[in-house]
Amino acid sequence: MGDSVLELIERRAKGSSVPGERGDPFRLALAIEGGGSRGTYSSGMAVELERRGLVSVFDDVYGSSMGAITAAWLLSGKVEHGVSFWWHPEVMPNVVRPRAVLRRKPVVDLEFLMEEVYQRWAELDFGAVLANPVRLHPMATDADSGAALDLAPFLRDAESLKLALRGSAGLPFLSGPIVRLGGHRLLDGGLAEAIPYHSALRDGCTHVLVLRTRRADEPAMPPSRAENLVVSAFLRRTAPATLDAWRDHTERRRQDDQRLTSEGSDLAQVLVPSGSPNVSRLTVDVDLLHRAVDLGAAAMAQALDHD
Numbered sequence: 001m002g003d004s005v006l007e008l009i010e011r012r013a014k015g016s017s018v019p020g021e022r023g024d025p026f027r028l029a030l031a032i033e034g035g036g037s038r039g040t041y042s043s044g045m046a047v048e049l050e051r052r053g054l055v056s057v058f059d060d061v062y063g064s065s066m067g068a069i070t071a072a073w074l075l076s077g078k079v080e081h082g083v084s085f086w087w088h089p090e091v092m093p094n095v096v097r098p099r100a101v102l103r104r105k106p107v108v109d110l111e112f113l114m115e116e117v118y119q120r121w122a123e124l125d126f127g128a129v130l131a132n133p134v135r136l137h138p139m140a141t142d143a144d145s146g147a148a149l150d151l152a153p154f155l156r157d158a159e160s161l162k163l164a165l166r167g168s169a170g171l172p173f174l175s176g177p178i179v180r181l182g183g184h185r186l187l188d189g190g191l192a193e194a195i196p197y198h199s200a201l202r203d204g205c206t207h208v209l210v211l212r213t214r215r216a217d218e219p220a221m222p223p224s225r226a227e228n229l230v231v232s233a234f235l236r237r238t239a240p241a242t243l244d245a246w247r248d249h250t251e252r253r254r255q256d257d258q259r260l261t262s263e264g265s266d267l268a269q270v271l272v273p274s275g276s277p278n279v280s281r282l283t284v285d286v287d288l289l290h291r292a293v294d295l296g297a298a299a300m301a302q303a304l305d306h307d
Contacts (some may be wrong), residue, residue, distance in 0.1 A: 032067030039067060050077075067189075072129050075134055091117055141187040141191040218278075222250045277295075
């Protein structure tokens with residue numbers, strides 16, 4: 001295939017390559033892993049790509065869950081601004097609310113995040129995302145089939161984009177009612193495809209840079225017994241076709257880890273170093289979140305400079 005992923009990025013950057021005017025036959029994708037608050041790591045990596053003016057070297061951006069939201073900010077041209085809301089004092093305490101379950105309210109309030117934080121406070125330019133020649137692919141899980149679903153064909157305006165991002169990040173049980181878009185009921189993209197490089201390769205991408213939300217020394221671990229019981233009960237009741245995806249997701253992540261660490265020119269991953277802080281999916285500690293973003297940016301810089 002010739003160039004490795006990082007070599008292709010460097011060559012396109014030096015040649016000022018832009019979508020629609022490529023000087024090579026390749027199709028380069030960015031794939032961003034999800035993971036709730038763990039997405040601070042991949043958010044920082046996206047910030048470093050923006051700082052270096054590298055967004056236009058990609059042809060497509062795929063994101064699952066929080067990775068889809070980071071992808072949207074990246075294609076808006078203001079990911080560094082959007083990422084700063086991770087440590088805004090009024091954001092995380094109102095987005096992640098563990099006690100809300102006692103009132104039968106969403107533990108993760110994605111509607112507040114999208115409508116209040118991103119649209120009103122941060123002024124995410126949804127039109128700029130849709131107009132960007134680098135195509136956004138928010139990945140969700142089809143609640144009625146259990147399969148990974150690319151929501152790109154359903155993105156027509158700001159409202160459909162907001163629904164797609166909410167659907168991609170719709171954690172089973174935790175995020176409230178299931179979002180519907182394009183005739184599909186949507187659940188978190190990470191359920192069917194946590195690291196959305198598979199979809200990029202199926203779509204014909206020849207090279208994929210993968211931004212991870214796990215440390216280099218952090219193996220895939222099964223959910224706790226309590227989480228497994230709660231999520232399984234929710235899926236059995238509302239989306240039984242996704243139960244196999246839930247049961248198999250830890251093993252699939254292990255397989256992804258193995259594939260992404262093997263030699264090959266078509267895939268490259270960026271992870272934060274071993275020993276980096278543990279960031280849980282529902283972390284609200286703003287100092288930790290800020291540090292995780294900085295560590296993600298540093299990891300991306302090291303990967304680009306090392307090559």
